[in-house]
Amino acid sequence: MRKPSFKSWPLLAIVCFAIQAVASIDSEVPPGPKWLQAAVFYQVYPQSYFDTNGDGIGDLLGITAKLGYIQSVGCNALWINPIYESPFGDAGYDVADFYKVASRYGTNEDLQNLCAEAHKRGMHVCLDLVAGHTSIANPWFQQSALDRPNRFSNWYIWTPADRNIPGSQPFPGEHNRADRYLPNFFAFQPALNYGYARPDAKEPWQLPTTDPACVAVREELKKIMKFWLDLGADGFRVDMAYSLIRADPDGKGINALWHYYRSWLDKEYPEAVLISEWSNPAAAIPAGFHVDFLIQSGELAYQKLLGPNSRPNGAAREPHAFFERAGGGDIKAFVDNYLRNYSVTNSAGYIAMPTGNHDIPRPTYGRAEQEVRTIFAMLLTMPGVPFIYYGDEIGMSFVDSAPDKEGGTLGTLSRCGSRTPMQWSKEKNAGFSTAPVEQLYLPIDPCTSRPDVATEEKNPGSMLNFTRALLSLRRNHPALANNTGFKPIYAEKNSYPFVYLRSADSEQIIIAVNPAAHACLLQITGLKDASPLLVQGATLQSGRLAMDPVSFGIFSVQPDGVPTGIPVN
DSSP: OOOOOGGGOHHHHHHHHHSOOOSOBOOOOOSSOGGGGGOOEEEEOGGGTOOSSSSSSOOHHHHHHTHHHHHHHTOOEEEEOOOEEOOOSSTTOSOSEEEEEOTTTOOHHHHHHHHHHHHHTTOEEEEEEEOSBOOTTSHHHHHHTBSSOOTTTTSBOEEOTTSOOTTOEEOOOTTBOSOEEOBSSSTTSBBBOOOBSSOOTTOTTSOBTTSHHHHHHHHHHHHHHHHHHHHTOOEEEEETGGGSSBSOTTSHHHHHHHHHHHHHHHHHOTTOEEEEOOSOHHHHHHHTOSEEEOOSOSSSSHHHHTOTTOEEETTEEESOOSSSTTOOOOHHHHHHHHHHHHHHHTTTOEEEOOSOOTTSOOTTTTOOHHHHHHHHHHHTTSSSOOEEETTGGGTOOOOTTOOOOSSOEETTEEGGGGOSOOOOOSSGGGGSOSSOGGGSSSOOOOOTTOOOHHHHHTOTTSHHHHHHHHHHHHHHOGGGSTTSEEEEEEOOTTOOOEEEEEEETTEEEEEEEEOSSSOEEEEEEEEEEEEEEEEEEEEEETTEEEEEEEEEEEEEEEEEEEEEEEEOO
């Protein structure tokens, strides 16, 4: 899902951005489940992953069958997009029944078995929690829309029929109320009513968060979480987590709500994790989340780094991103923003920078594999919790030609290009399904040279085995752990490379990435010795870092002072 601007949280933003970017941050172990300290997530878009019953749609049995593969990549946790009963106007983010697995994916028992099988492997399973809205097909909404009062009448936000409240929608019907409802995203996704932090006394339809109906909605969400946790889930990624409370300019209302849930979880389910789709870790982590994504930000995060919504333009991207061959990116803007968030959260939670997700183009969009490897070299060696989007580990393409499916198009952005079926082999339908081609959820990437798991398994130099090597480094080197120290060594505007230091106890590792199509030299002072761990066109000898075009280097180092980068002309 997409998000609005940060104007909803001015006070938090002021506090966050008032903090000066620091040169070095040594992390402490954040509170929360211990397993997060070594977690590496794999995001599964279930309808596109693996189909076991030949109906053309991926299912839970398919995910269970591939747990061994996911673990072999180096991932020990899963985030699964919504699996609940739904009319699928928005790929399952329009929920009709929060307590039932959609029949196209299987049964509640299939989900229970998936969690049990994952636990046998030491893996964890997080579900997508759609907290802010339902489908208009949800029985709660159908009851709320009736013209006679009932327990659900105020579970949604209804506005007077004669008022032009921006965004409000009618729900016509012979026995329906004349009022209009407020959606939370698409028009068919009515907003659940958690209340207004500052209701306008002149607008009686704006209920306070303490209203019995709002409290009932709050408690229902807790009941939903309990239901799936008791079935075996290990936590939730919360869709549009910032959106639940209205008229909340200082964020106190949304903070109070998530603190309430976090306190309950800490007491009743201390090993359960809360992951937010907020894209503002400095707000989300203090609000009670363990992890927040630094993605889809309207400010300086992913846009300056990867340009997820930018368009390829030859060797450049429009707008520019650091990871482009033309070398027009500004890594300093990203690092300054990252440090502002990290300094607030590093002892309280984790920042996640995923390889991609179901809402944005894949990192391969407009890039060759060599370029994507430089991206992975950074994302999988930074602090925080890594997330790998299914298929990114083999270099799957963003398929421009993918048709619109289940709300996949937003304006000019087609999200379906990142949702095509997983490519397992060179067999029929890339090994995804035995169904006739016309029955597939989305068409397979039509490119004849498309990558697949079976082929890459046999090639030691494949993207798949490169991803495995990176995650093996992360797993086996304490300095690359989720919560160990981070220090930028060289991160200058319109300059390459980006170099940083990760450290834990006596181990220190330098990572350097140069995505540009030109070579660069950097003298790193304060080093006694360096040895390569994993490199692509980079050397570090006697403090002299030499980088070929589109290169990276990961080096174990012995500092002799404070490492500092100085460009060599």
